[in-house]
Amino acid sequence: MLRDKRQEYLVALILVGPFVLIYGALFVWPTIQMAMLSFTKAPLIGTGDWVGWDNYVKILSHKLFHQAFWNTAYFVLLTVIPNTLVSLVIAMAVNRLKGPVQGFVLACFFLPYILPVSVVFLTWNWIIDVQYGLVQGLVALFNGGQPISLTRTIPLFMPTVAFVTLWWTMGFNILLFIAGLRNISPEIYEAASLDSAGRWRQFQKITWPLIWPVTALVLTIQLIAQLKIFDQVYLFSIGGRQDATITLVQYVYKLAFQQNKGGEAATAAMLLFLMIIVLSVLQYQVLRARGEK
Known part of the structure; x- marks a missing residue:
């Protein structure tokens, strides 16, 4: 029995070992290096003097960091819950379709998700263009007959990018919800119909409780993804007031690649990393506890 146990441990080690090594080399060790770099006054490439917690004090008191934090929080508010709710509604509608029609409609919603961010940017930059954009006619109805640049008007920038992000990313969420809906036995709905429900x-008593684990997963995935928002905000802000619409990842990029402050950039990255861990774990635990009630 002891020899069998050793053989089991050896097989487990052989199977798990490559993943552990790769994970440690590509994630754990770089994370440790970044944490150590955050305590130094180093450039982007090279070493620097040890400054302890000075970088953290400096970053946390920096006005631009506060601006980036609130912009990111605002973007999360505009995208996470709306994206989840819209995806659930669309998934329930698509799930009622049958045959090739269902496949075609689902493909139409999922197609934007596979597009690279550059294609998404160019497409929507053309659609919202102030001179010949397709949506400017609708915008003019609410602006006294005058077109308006949606990405050059600061109050409209984040809602515009949030809408584009919702259009771009909800296809994957719809697939997750449809998978969850298909796991609900039709017999449950038949029994409810017989009881005149x-x-x-x-939806209240069957669909929502049974789809809740998928909802918690989608909310957690969306929270992590939107806290790391960079690409579309950066692209849509080119030529505009980037500091007014800066996000946390943009702030790290600015420190590292534009100002050559590797130590401070690592500090900002560590703060974002800790924020993502705390918020995602807290949200998932709260949602799971709510689902168990």
């Missing part, structure tokens, strides 16, 4: 009652 309407569609809203069925």
